[in-house]
Amino acid sequence: MTESTIGAGNPGASDGSVITRPARIAVQNVTKSYGSRRNPTLVLDTVNLEIAQGEFLCLLGPSGCGKSTLLNIIGGFLTPDSGSVTIDGRKVERPGPDRCMIFQQPALFGWLTALDNVMFGPRAQHKVDADTRDRAMSMLDTVGLAGTANKYPHQLSGGMRQRLSIARALINEPQVLLMDEPFGALDAITRGQMQEFLLNLWAEHHMTVVFVTHDVEEATLLADRVAVMAANPGRIVHLDSVDVPRPRSYDLIDSPEYSRVRMQIRRTIENGGHS
Amino acid sequence: MTRTFPAPVRNRRRGPKRIAVAIAAVATAVALVGCSATAAGSAKPNIVVSYWQQTTPLPETILATQPSLQATIPATLSFRSIESGPAALAALSSGSLGIVGGVGNPPVVTAIAKNTRMKIIWAQYYDFAGLSVNNSVTSPAAMAGKTFGTQIGSSQDFSFHGWLKQHGLEGKVTLVDMQPNAMLAAYKTGAIAGGWVSEPFASLMAADNGHSVTTSAAMVSSGYPGVNAIVANADLIKQNPKAVQAYVCAISKAADMTRASGSTAVLNKAGAYAGGKANSSDVIGLGGTWPYWPLSEQLGSKGLGSAANPGSGLYAQVLYKTGEYLKAAGTLTAPPTMAQISAAIDPTFAKAVVDGKCTSN
Amino acid sequence: MSARTARDRSWLRRPLVSTASVAGGVVLWWIVASIVRDPVVLPSPIDVFGALVKYMSGPYPSQGVTLWQHAAASLTRIAVGFGLGSIIGIAIGSLMAGSKAIRHIIDPFIELSRPLPPLAFIPILIVWFGIGEVPKVLLILIGVVPVMIIATVTGLDNVEPELIHASRSLGGSERYTMMHVRVRAALPSIVTGMRLAVGMSWTSIVAAEMIAAQSGLGYVILQAGNYLDTSLIFAAILVIGVLGLLMDGILRLVLRFLDPAGAARRV
Numbered sequence: 014m015t016e017s018t019i020g021a022g023n024p025g026a027s028d029g030s031v032i033t034r035p036a037r038i039a040v041q042n043v044t045k046s047y048g049s050r051r052n053p054t055l056v057l058d059t060v061n062l063e064i065a066q067g068e069f070l071c072l073l074g075p076s077g078c079g080k081s082t083l084l085n086i087i088g089g090f091l092t093p094d095s096g097s098v099t100i101d102g103r104k105v106e107r108p109g110p111d112r113c114m115i116f117q118q119p120a121l122f123g124w125l126t127a128l129d130n131v132m133f134g135p136r137a138q139h140k141v142d143a144d145t146r147d148r149a150m151s152m153l154d155t156v157g158l159a160g161t162a163n164k165y166p167h168q169l170s171g172g173m174r175q176r177l178s179i180a181r182a183l184i185n186e187p188q189v190l191l192m193d194e195p196f197g198a199l200d201a202i203t204r205g206q207m208q209e210f211l212l213n214l215w216a217e218h219h220m221t222v223v224f225v226t227h228d229v230e231e232a233t234l235l236a237d238r239v240a241v242m243a244a245n246p247g248r249i250v251h252l253d254s255v256d257v258p259r260p261r262s263y264d265l266i267d268s269p270e271y272s273r274v275r276m277q278i279r280r281t282i283e284n285g286g287h288s
Numbered sequence: 289m290t291r292t293f294p295a296p297v298r299n300r301r302r303g304p305k306r307i308a309v310a311i312a313a314v315a316t317a318v319a320l321v322g323c324s325a326t327a328a329g330s331a332k333p334n335i336v337v338s339y340w341q342q343t344t345p346l347p348e349t350i351l352a353t354q355p356s357l358q359a360t361i362p363a364t365l366s367f368r369s370i371e372s373g374p375a376a377l378a379a380l381s382s383g384s385l386g387i388v389g390g391v392g393n394p395p396v397v398t399a400i401a402k403n404t405r406m407k408i409i410w411a412q413y414y415d416f417a418g419l420s421v422n423n424s425v426t427s428p429a430a431m432a433g434k435t436f437g438t439q440i441g442s443s444q445d446f447s448f449h450g451w452l453k454q455h456g457l458e459g460k461v462t463l464v465d466m467q468p469n470a471m472l473a474a475y476k477t478g479a480i481a482g483g484w485v486s487e488p489f490a491s492l493m494a495a496d497n498g499h500s501v502t503t504s505a506a507m508v509s510s511g512y513p514g515v516n517a518i519v520a521n522a523d524l525i526k527q528n529p530k531a532v533q534a535y536v537c538a539i540s541k542a543a544d545m546t547r548a549s550g551s552t553a554v555l556n557k558a559g560a561y562a563g564g565k566a567n568s569s570d571v572i573g574l575g576g577t578w579p580y581w582p583l584s585e586q587l588g589s590k591g592l593g594s595a596a597n598p599g600s601g602l603y604a605q606v607l608y609k610t611g612e613y614l615k616a617a618g619t620l621t622a623p624p625t626m627a628q629i630s631a632a633i634d635p636t637f638a639k640a641v642v643d644g645k646c647t648s649n
Numbered sequence: 650m651s652a653r654t655a656r657d658r659s660w661l662r663r664p665l666v667s668t669a670s671v672a673g674g675v676v677l678w679w680i681v682a683s684i685v686r687d688p689v690v691l692p693s694p695i696d697v698f699g700a701l702v703k704y705m706s707g708p709y710p711s712q713g714v715t716l717w718q719h720a721a722a723s724l725t726r727i728a729v730g731f732g733l734g735s736i737i738g739i740a741i742g743s744l745m746a747g748s749k750a751i752r753h754i755i756d757p758f759i760e761l762s763r764p765l766p767p768l769a770f771i772p773i774l775i776v777w778f779g780i781g782e783v784p785k786v787l788l789i790l791i792g793v794v795p796v797m798i799i800a801t802v803t804g805l806d807n808v809e810p811e812l813i814h815a816s817r818s819l820g821g822s823e824r825y826t827m828m829h830v831r832v833r834a835a836l837p838s839i840v841t842g843m844r845l846a847v848g849m850s851w852t853s854i855v856a857a858e859m860i861a862a863q864s865g866l867g868y869v870i871l872q873a874g875n876y877l878d879t880s881l882i883f884a885a886i887l888v889i890g891v892l893g894l895l896m897d898g899i900l901r902l903v904l905r906f907l908d909p910a911g912a913a914r915r916v
Contacts, residue, residue: 088818090814090817107817108814108817108818109817109818109820110818110819110820112818113818113819114814114815114818116811116814116815118809118811120809120811120812120814120815121815122812122815122830122833122834123834123908123909123910124833124834124907124908124909124910133816133819133821134819134820137816137819137820137821137822137825137826137829138819138820138821165909165910166910167909167910178815181815181819182818182819185819185820372875374874374875374876374877375874377877378689378877381689381690382690394875394876395875398875398876398877399877402688402689402877403687404689435780437861440872440875441872441875441876459712464780464861464862464863465859465861465862465863465868465871466780466860466861467859469772470771470772470775470859470860470861473772473775473776474775474779474780474861476776477775477776477779479775479779479780479781479861480780614876616711617710617711617712618708618709618710618711618712618713619710619711619872619875619876619878620876620878
């Protein structure tokens, strides 16, 4: 498997999609340590990565390899000790709605209805106008939550809550969608359904996605490219392309093509980053 | 061949054991109940006596610190501090106090009205209190419209209302309920123009840009004195009349000791018992001038009346008047009748003291 | 038997059981009082009810006001003391949650004030503030503020960081996040603190009304205590109990509105 930058699908897809302009992310020489000055743990060691517009990239690795840390740095929640992250050339310094983060726990606002959760972003940015409400309702439709507008998060199932958190993010038309093991807390069946849902969503809107996971199957199914990471110190050891054509569906997991790619990626991990 | 199993040995052993435990439990219970029952009637009963939580020594704290005096009483005494007359009489009613000293007329008349099982056995002292006002109050008439402190429910309050009535000031002054130390603080900051309060507060207030208008003792002649008596639990009297008599004798002697030679040492010792400083004005000054009821006035029309007719005495009449006052104030809906009051007074113990029948130690 | 019917019945069951339990308690009380037969030690429910009725329309004491007015006087003091105390406590708590320095400065004072009984403050309050309504309200306030500070700080501290990250990620400024997410998420904890503070206020009212009061339920209890009028003491305590219950009920309703998820868990 060679390293290659795949220019992914069409930015601003044809059907009047949500996303205006997916961004290009450049991670340059990012280093991050934790712990005391005497005994620092190097969580990320000089990481370099280029993510193309509209690409779906997975950060794959075991716990402790720094994948979540890297995602948080891209998101602006952490600052690197050295190096920088730029989005379309602009340096990332703080969190913002252009890089919306989806967490493993949906982090929904429990006191707001589903509709109000979705409308949180526009309200927080003081960008509410006459059709914000309609856009929010159609966003709920998009993620398959039609009819739940007046329900509270605690009345929704796990899968529904994650979809709601995605809807809440998407309404802000983020250039980048950052997802930190978003389906990790769901049961296997729901997870499968969510993966299918994400595949369809991405097929339609083609935003840039950086997706963190420790699950080889998930990475192979969803991503255009997989950045395999290792720990001690945290670094990217290999970039694998997933040469499985789009559009994909969940049925893919039974196909031989998929198994081949998955096996290759798994071998990459086992060989400590060498193919 | 079938084996026959003997009945489980455990059960058989348990039976007798259980019975033994039960007998022991019952025996212990009987012993405990019996002990407490006989304690009252045994040769040396326990009597719980109250004393006022204040640094100025009174006969109770003198008794507590003079073992020779205690030895004259055929009982074991224990002492508990109190701060409130009504609370002390409630405790007396329930039996946790045996004898309460120095309790004023309003709590006593209330207790009689509530059918408390008690007897008044000694007229102990008048209130050591008075009305102090600041110097802007130049005459009784000048008090109209001003605010004064009083300890609602106390004998001082009773005297104050009597004095106000006599001077036509009823309803013309604002009275606020305060404890003595709060009253002093309020007086010093000008929140109140004065108040009727016990010593040493009355003198302290008078000394601070004020003067004394009248005292509780002066109210004896005008009919609204504060009077304080010794009250004993009726059951205690029934079971241990000898001990109660000896107690009254000892208390009378203790009061005498505050005026006799060597009084300084006696007062200092008693004052220290309640946390007072030796030779301070609280301990020596007040303790040595406390307005004890004169022995000559203990019985008859100036005191507890006679055994046949306690109602003829000043004390009973003050109680009756207090009852009327409390009824008018709306705090005691059914004050006791003169008959009830008379029934609650037992002058026989006082008579023995007056007749010199106390054993000298 | 459909699930719906079962749920309907359980909704009704709780208040029925509570009412039955209270009624049973009253009957037991009446039985014991009949045995004791001393209204000073234990008045019967009838005596207490009689006192309640008598003083609802009649003054206590004779120059005083009716029990309604006593209740109104105490309620006013508590409303002001509790209201002001809550505002101050929430404000200080918010500052402490936002700044470690402020937290370390104020913390020792809270710890020191907690074990102090309200009674201890009475002489100082009289000297500094006189004998009017101010020292009474302040006494209540002194009890309320530490409770509200602690409830506010713990509420703000315990907001899940993901909620704050989510808000920032969705475009909320730091200020917007503080107001609309952090404080809002902390509100249930703050309201729970208020429930505690209301209880404390009623506990302090007797001490507060020892400061030269001429009305109030605490004043009534103190007076009635002086005259061993146990029926009236019980009646006043009953009124305090009902008022406290009502205030707590209102706060629980507020809590339910603020925290829909919690309500489902709690019942």
